[in-house]
Amino acid sequence: MALNLGVIGTGAIGREHIRRCSKVLVGAKVVAVNDINHQSAVDVITSLQLDAQVYDDAHELVKASNVDAILVTSWGPSHEEFVLAAIAAGKPVFCEKPLAVTAAGCKRIVDAEIKHGKRLVQVGFMRPFDRGYRALKEVIDSGEIGEPLMLHCAHRNASVADTYSTDMAIVDTLIHEINVLSWLLDDDYRTVQVVFPRKTSKALAHLRDPQVVLFETHKGTRIDVEVFVNCQYGYDIQCEVVGETGIARLPEPSSVQTRSQARLSTSILTDWKDRFIEAYDIELQAFIHDLAAGELTGPSAWDGYTAAVTSDACILAQKSGQIVPIELPQRPAFYAR
Ligand code: NAP
Numbered sequence: 061m062a063l064n065l066g067v068i069g070t071g072a073i074g075r076e077h078i079r080r081c082s083k084v085l086v087g088a089k090v091v092a093v094n095d096i097n098h099q100s101a102v103d104v105i106t107s108l109q110l111d112a113q114v115y116d117d118a119h120e121l122v123k124a125s126n127v128d129a130i131l132v133t134s135w136g137p138s139h140e141e142f143v144l145a146a147i148a149a150g151k152p153v154f155c156e157k158p159l160a161v162t163a164a165g166c167k168r169i170v171d172a173e174i175k176h177g178k179r180l181v182q183v184g185f186m187r188p189f190d191r192g193y194r195a196l197k198e199v200i201d202s203g204e205i206g207e208p209l210m211l212h213c214a215h216r217n218a219s220v221a222d223t224y225s226t227d228m229a230i231v232d233t234l235i236h237e238i239n240v241l242s243w244l245l246d247d248d249y250r251t252v253q254v255v256f257p258r259k260t261s262k263a264l265a266h267l268r269d270p271q272v273v274l275f276e277t278h279k280g281t282r283i284d285v286e287v288f289v290n291c292q293y294g295y296d297i298q299c300e301v302v303g304e305t306g307i308a309r310l311p312e313p314s315s316v317q318t319r320s321q322a323r324l325s326t327s328i329l330t331d332w333k334d335r336f337i338e339a340y341d342i343e344l345q346a347f348i349h350d351l352a353a354g355e356l357t358g359p360s361a362w363d364g365y366t367a368a369v370t371s372d373a374c375i376l377a378q379k380s381g382q383i384v385p386i387e388l389p390q391r392p393a394f395y396a397r
Contacts, residue, residue: 062087063088063128064092065090065092066127068132069094070103071133071135073184074095080344084341085348086345092113092121093114094116094121122149129151131155131156132153132156139159139161140165142155143169143361155184160368179360179361179394181364182350187236189346190339190342192310196299210283211284213237213300214287215288216286216288216291217290218292219262219292225266225267234285234371241299242366249370250275250277252274252384256271257270257272267289269287270286295332295335296329315328
């Protein structure tokens with residue numbers, strides 16, 4: 061039987077998730093939608109020709125008897141309220157990142173979920189569902205390159221909106237590396253430092269770009285992540301793992317190789333939605349599948365909380381230039397890896 065979904069937030073990613081749950085994935089259908097902008101919710105069900113009800117009150121949608129699970133895709137500051145409402149109703153909830161805009165808010169969600177006694181929350185960190193990262197993790201876990209010693213990573217965007225600020229390089233951009241690298245290494249971060257190379261002339265005056273984020277993990281692995289959001293040439297995600305006996309690299313997205321005009325070339329993607337489109341499909345299919353199987357296994361509320369604690373430390377490191385400790389409580393058995 062199909063899982064009936066209620067979706068809160070019909071902006072860019074909300075519309076994408078409604079489309080994929082209705083037209084691409086199996087085992088679910090969207091029966092209810094809500095957005096602070098009523099017309100936006102009406103438009104999405106009209107354009108996709110869905111038989112879904114529009115709710116003007118998100119809390120009524122959460123409580124609706126025909127809604128089995130909730131997708132929260134509204135803007136970040138509203139996430140905590142809706143995730144807590146879903147937990148209070150005993151309903152599973154897939155929440156886009158960030159789980160909450162403060163670490164304290166994420167912790168309230170963790171506490172509510174533990175009190176409920178069973179996992180109800182999956183956070184929309186999609187990179188662990190990307191085939192390239194999964195293949196990289198398989199190589200690391202197989203022991204083929206020995207223990208990972210160093211990671212060299214890059215997150216590059218061609219350009220960003222004028223409203224993009226230096227701290228957004230952490231909370232909007234690096235947040236995906238924060239999640240996926242800890243998953244990849246099965247390790248937690250111990251310290252962080254942020255250094256700023258020579259600034260690109262392509263960034264607006266208020267934005268410090270590029271920046272390099274240096275992590276040390278509990279096992280002692282050193283990670284450098286270059287965040288460069290005005291690189292001009294494309295959307296480019298890189299990850300190289302240097303192990304004791306070899307090196308493993310994240311595969312490039314597949315692209316046709318051409319020989320033309322005396323050049324051998326492959327193209328580079330320019331849009332993050334294209335880079336991870338399959339990962340979004342797989343993460344939501346996994347959420348639907350896991351609910352049918354009775355147990356959520358994707359990124360948890362604890363992952364949302366640790367990402368928030370880590371990004372808070374990164375912001376402090378940006379401001380101070382110092383090496384900042386990342387202090388996390390013991391992972392509860394409830395969230396065992
Ligand atoms: P968006 O286009 O601005 O959409 C957000 C929608 O939520 C808007 O329609 C907004 O309405 C609505 N909204 C705001 N407050 C609400 C409330 N209290 N109740 C119901 N609806 C409300 O933003 P987006 O790009 O879709 O991003 C949404 C979330 O997804 C963000 O947290 C973002 O970080 C996350 N995201 C994740 C990824 C990823 O890679 N995992 C990618 C993109 C976005 P108004 O426009 O009228 O305010």
